[in-house]
Amino acid sequence: MSAPTAPLPLAAAEALAGVESHFPLIRAVAQYETAAEHAVQLAALAEAGRMTDLDADSLAAAEDVMAAARATLAQAGRLDLIGVES
Numbered sequence: 001m002s003a004p005t006a007p008l009p010l011a012a013a014e015a016l017a018g019v020e021s022h023f024p025l026i027r028a029v030a031q032y033e034t035a036a037e038h039a040v041q042l043a044a045l046a047e048a049g050r051m052t053d054l055d056a057d058s059l060a061a062a063e064d065v066m067a068a069a070r071a072t073l074a075q076a077g078r079l080d081l082i083g084v085e086s
Contacts, residue, residue, distance in 0.1 A: 024072060029081045032069035035062040 042059040
């Protein structure tokens with residue numbers, strides 16, 4: 001059981017309230033960028049003819065993550081955060 005924490009100062013609480021609505025977009029960008037990098041690495045394996053079934057599954061999962069993140073960003077009208085013009 002953790003000890004209770006002190007309340008945030010008013011200025012900090014107001015600052016947090018101002019950015020809290022952006023957390024889903026921040027998470028979506030991070031997920032998209034991470035999955036895109038993973039997909040590039042896995043695609044290199046495929047080009048070299050060294051992709052295993054597990055790698056193929058990982059590539060499909062990365063593409064699914066990218067699609068979900070893109071949908072979140074598209075819904076918010078913020079595809080620009082991943083370099084896509086909307």
